[in-house]
Amino acid sequence: MVCATQIYEKPVLNSPILIEGLPGIGFVANIAALHLIQGLKAKMFGEIRSSSFQDFAMSKGNGKARFPISELYYYKGRGEERDLIILYGNTQALTAPGQYELCGRVLKIAEELGCHQIITLGGLKHRKRVEIPGLYCAASDPDSLREALSLGAKVVHGHIFGVAGLLLGLGKLRGMRGFCLLAETPGLYPDATAAREVLRAVCKMLRLRVDLSRLDVAAEATRNILKSFGLETRPIEEKKAREESRSRWLI
Amino acid sequence: MVCATQIYEKPVLNSPILIEGLPGIGFVANIAALHLIQGLKAKMFGEIRSSSFQDFAMSKGNGKARFPISELYYYKGRGEERDLIILYGNTQALTAPGQYELCGRVLKIAEELGCHQIITLGGLKHRKRVEIPGLYCAASDPDSLREALSLGAKVVHGHIFGVAGLLLGLGKLRGMRGFCLLAETPGLYPDATAAREVLRAVCKMLRLRVDLSRLDVAAEATRNILKSFGLETRPIEEKKAREESRSRWLI
């Protein structure tokens, strides 16, 4: 499990907040991060490739090959806006050790840029479609929990799978506090509505000025990226992942 | 497979005994260790996180995120009580190499603290519920076997899966003697009755003064931890684990 990291620029940031936006349930985090990057014109400053990513390339209609990758963006806040580091990408690692390695790399880079706080995003599987998806949260410390609750989120009961959960736990080891923010989603397609609720809360907290009226554009872009990967957008693997996470507990 | 170890304190101990109490069949070891920690007011002095643990966080009703972890406690015996190192946690590693790595770390730390003896605990699957669960043992050396038998345990026939078996084998390589002590259990729930039998024998042998009347409290706490991990308490994986252990034997 080796990660190849490429840092193109070392931005000078003021206590930036790390925002996680990798693909997951309903692609809520992925859409939100893409919209932030586009809306804030955040700049890519680093790339991570892991040997625990998929071993393939993808080709779209334009013949340009794409590869599994994680990208790091930064944004220097204007006025009272907070500085940001945004983790974006088209995959998570294929194995649990790969996820630990990936998160370790991301946190190391974030730490070097002065980051002390993490917000991870995601979807919370919900059977019924709702008008306004509810927000749920969990935090690695009391202060962060208070912050998340003050954004109108309720406490989540259950797992936070993948990078969204792991970044909080491994960040805590480095003295970074944080919370995850999940929006209800049927999880059957890239869910712009759930992403909007998550972003609305994050932007309010970090005083970010981002237009949230056209999140459908980022959702459509996410859907196209998925298509170019040959992926349907149904979370068929979720159940399997949960099953796997139980194995070896009761040996 | 990387382990991150954090040692908060290096206690000075007198030939301490390592007691293993990770989750397993009937959560017998897990309950027993938790009860020991609480009853003796043992102090946590180290934590281990492994990249072969699960890649998720768990959230309970209070919104505090929890993460897969192994914890090390110590107890300085009073009077004729033996000093202890207690291995506690909410998971075992997901893969066999991860288990080897985890056990290697634990043993290295224990060795540095002067440990020469290991007692691993566990449940032995038993179809019927019994009034007083019988004790079973296996040992890595004749002296330890005698000690275990003198506690009223019979010899176990079969596998001792996971950390309970592995610690004995890898400990032997470091010149540590030891035995495992298993109590009969239906294994369908955190089994306070089985944990009591195991603890009764261990406390007698190590002259520990621990009140065993309220083991149901530790069992209930264990059940709640499991729930917060989204885990049912049925050992559905046991059969699968046994199947896996056979693969590649007859290639």
Next chain:
Amino acid sequence: MVCATQIYEKPVLNSPILIEGLPGIGFVANIAALHLIQGLKAKMFGEIRSSSFQDFAMSKGNGKARFPISELYYYKGRGEERDLIILYGNTQALTAPGQYELCGRVLKIAEELGCHQIITLGGLKHRKRVEIPGLYCAASDPDSLREALSLGAKVVHGHIFGVAGLLLGLGKLRGMRGFCLLAETPGLYPDATAAREVLRAVCKMLRLRVDLSRLDVAAEATRNILKSFGLETRPIEEKKAREESRSRWLI
């Protein structure tokens, strides 16, 4: 995941092109590479064995044991022919991290020999058998895409699995440009017809003088190698591989 590399000779080459020819769909790349090696009398200069290859030996009718291996050949072009490095072998790695490691080794060696350009070959699964298989391409940069399109290839939509895709992506990180060239194939047997179309285009581009009239010989040899590995030639695993590549995306 360890690779053992043996370099028997360090050839002096003039900006050689790396041509990938490992087993894959329809064994198109494998046949094409073998034919190139035989037709050009390319010389083997290195071998790679990976611990992520299979752990077995194969025996054919002559009792000579064969082992999973990757081989590197070179060819010094005559006249206006381009110099070549040809990657040939009888397997790809069994795991994604193994594939990353294998490609990393190959690229490192190619880089040291002055390689800046990669052409990976393969088959594109096609339900019906066609008279003249169509060519498809994807590229990691615009120049390479233009080159590939000028050879009569259309743009591929979808995945390029395995080493054929991975070499492009990891090569790009080393500043190597490149494209993959896939020929339509039913994929049910070593497909000499598809290999001919791929080779015709590659030879034209690189001005290689290779007789393409007897590609059935290389196809037959490939079929025999497969047989000696006890392998049928049906791509039964393709669907499984695609399934696996999706897992953990939607956790």
Next chain:
Amino acid sequence: MVCATQIYEKPVLNSPILIEGLPGIGFVANIAALHLIQGLKAKMFGEIRSSSFQDFAMSKGNGKARFPISELYYYKGRGEERDLIILYGNTQALTAPGQYELCGRVLKIAEELGCHQIITLGGLKHRKRVEIPGLYCAASDPDSLREALSLGAKVVHGHIFGVAGLLLGLGKLRGMRGFCLLAETPGLYPDATAAREVLRAVCKMLRLRVDLSRLDVAAEATRNILKSFGLETRPIEEKKAREESRSRWLI
């Protein structure tokens, strides 16, 4: 995948031959090696434990815990007998990379003791039980092939799975020549008859004076070891292993 090696003695040997006897089809190699060790009073000089072995302990009726292990024995030939290194154990590694690592360790030790030649043993699955099982061979070089054929073996067609095949291939990289010798076996139980045919040939070639009349004793001992591991002796995994070995070939 880490191996822990313990060498208790460095014997001075005269061009010893490495004989492999790990568990496999029909436990032919395992029985043969145990019989050699007992018949020749070979001495254990080293042990190898791998993190790719199973993570459990086994307990038999006597309460003595046993662990997955590989053992190395040596035998100094008397008169015209050849010196031997015998690889014995109760498991092979669980994963292909683990097998590579294990074989690498064994070969390194053998090489340091002056070994240039390898004989691996095994069973060849055969539907019908036969009076006198036929011998089959494959070799990594022409001289070894001639030797094996001169023992009355026919050429094997197909795979030699696991350590028996891998030792030949990785040994070749170290300039060690060798062959494998397989006896026909139904493979449904520890097969003393097949082990006898293999041993008869090996003893003849190496001029070893070993009584082969009571191989049933070693077979019975092997059966008991298997039982103590909770293992049935049916090769249910063989088919699965073969399936696995194909995966990723045709991606």
